Amino acid sequence: MKGRARHLILGGLVTLVLIAVVAWFSAAPQWRSLPEQTALLRLSFTHGGDRSAACRDRTEEELAALPKNMRARQICDRRRPPIFVELEVDGATVFAAERDPSGLAGSGPSRVYERLLLPAGPHDLTVRMRDRPDTEGFDYEATRRVELAPAQSFVIDFRPAEGGFVFH
């Protein structure tokens, strides 16, 4: 076996072995991203704090100083207030945080995306949110008893049009 034929065969065999190894490592060994007998709970939503709490009526003098086409009675801050979110699992608070509005001017919604690993089985979930700074307590609250299966993905969302918190 001489010259190029030798290189084609020997080089081909080496390349074949290399690519077979590459092919094997392209799908193995497996990776476990979630422990066994565990479910994933995600609390995720975007919601803008209610700006109306910080609104006030302009005085007559202030209105008179404005051009006629700009004399809106009420004046509100552009920046939204932060929201406060709390999540209880089986009576224990596992998440409680104030979330500032997004955007450079703070005029965007606040964002919440939290992951929580829970053992599979029954759990009592309570989620609360305050979106007005002048509220005592919370503006929204929901409670649900859930039975989580292993590797289940459970989501708590918030949709004001549907009355508040939504459990998936």
Add this chain to the structure above:
Amino acid sequence: MSLRATLRRGLDRAERGLDPLFGPDWNPLANLGPLGWFLFWIVAATGVYLFIFFDTGVVDAYASVEWLSNDHWFHAGVARSLHRYASDLMVVVMLLHLAREFVYDRYRGKRWFSWVTGVPIVWFVYMSGITGYWLVWDQLAQYVAQTSTELLDALPIFAEPIARNFLTPESLSSRFFTLLVFLHIAIPLILLLAMWIHIQRISLARTKPPRGLAAITLGALVLVSLLLPASSQGPADLATVPAVVGLDWFLLGLYPVIDMVPPGVIWTGALLFTLVLIGLPWAPPRAEAPAAKVFLDHCNGCSRCVADCPYGAITLVRRSDGAPFLHEVEVDAGRCVACGICMGSCPSSTPFRRSGDLITGIDLPERSLAALRAEVIEAAAQLTGTGRVLTIACGFGAGGAPAPGRVVLPCVAMAPPSLFDFILSRGLADGVAIAGCAERDCQNRLGRSWTLQRIARERDPFLRNRVPRPRLLTVWAGPSEVARLEAETAGFAEALAAMGPYADQRPLDPAEARGAAAATTARAEQIVEAAK
């Protein structure tokens, strides 16, 4: 021995081990750049083919991939496997290329551009692969999509978390999925642009591997695609978590780390890694000899140096000194690595000149042609007995260390063919050994090719016909092959002894030798002064 020198010898030893299997010119480790290009085109071609059969809607994407993998395994399924395995191999080739250029010290000094422009390529290759895995929309795709978007959401640039698109089966729209398809087309196109920029500061860039190596690689890829076809991992289901996935450890190897480490640490690590890579050429910068200098009195603008420069550092410009020639050459000092190949290509570089200073059209300020002639005469004086061999060696090959009867150059192509003629016809040695870098591994890219073509009388400046070819030996050996170089040189010396002395000698007389040495010293000082 420094760490880099040790690594260099180790890598050279590994590469030379592959020479008998592939042949030096097909050695894959010496063709990593061209192989990267070749694999890119395989991935691009198979990607275009797969797109014909792929359904871009989120509901039907998985089904279409299953259909092409199972019902049409013999063409589309093979294309899918080729697409995946060529992508993975491209990662391997890219990382080896990066490590090899680092070990061989080809990333610092004037060669910083190719290194720095290579850094974004690393990330674009990964981004291309990651977005590709999303499209299969199997459980691995779901894991990759959710992990990637959660990582992206850690950056305060998105008003709405992107990961919310993957919360529930209802939250993922086909429209968003089509955006992912667009990303998987756009990012590889940007990658191609980055690859093109990467090779802009070198001339005659090799973007195609030798045909034999290409055939071996493609053949092995097709065979493995038939034997171990790529498969999906069950359809994605956003109501569950893909707890166990078979990872592609080449493209997705960092995902377990992303799972375990906070996103801020990942982003900081990625940023630091990128900055360190980009900063390596200056940590510390390489001390390089001053750039080549043009002497217009001896330059007629023939453009041979323009054609031979491996770094595109020399350009032809309009004549500026009133001499009756259209052009002159200009050296870009920012690109010139002072390899001396231009000096070897200049027809004015003839060591035979006896009147006046030995000046050539393009010279190295710190290693002029005059100095080179003096070094050769001095080295020849160390040779005794019969079968005297004067070695012109590359500083990066097996002959890089100083030795009696040896002149070490930045590149063997720095020596003009007339220098070999000079050595033999002046009786300085009975033969000349040209000891360059390992085949297909020239430190200055094209030095070996130009040397071979010049002495084969195929490339200007030609070796004169009167020079007997049997008195020239070429040895292409890496730093780990010192013993081979010594053995071949010893065998050559024996052959020369059997041939007897060169018949057409006109020996260097003592006055000529003294004059050459004096001229050398004076001229070298003059050139160094001019460079300042």
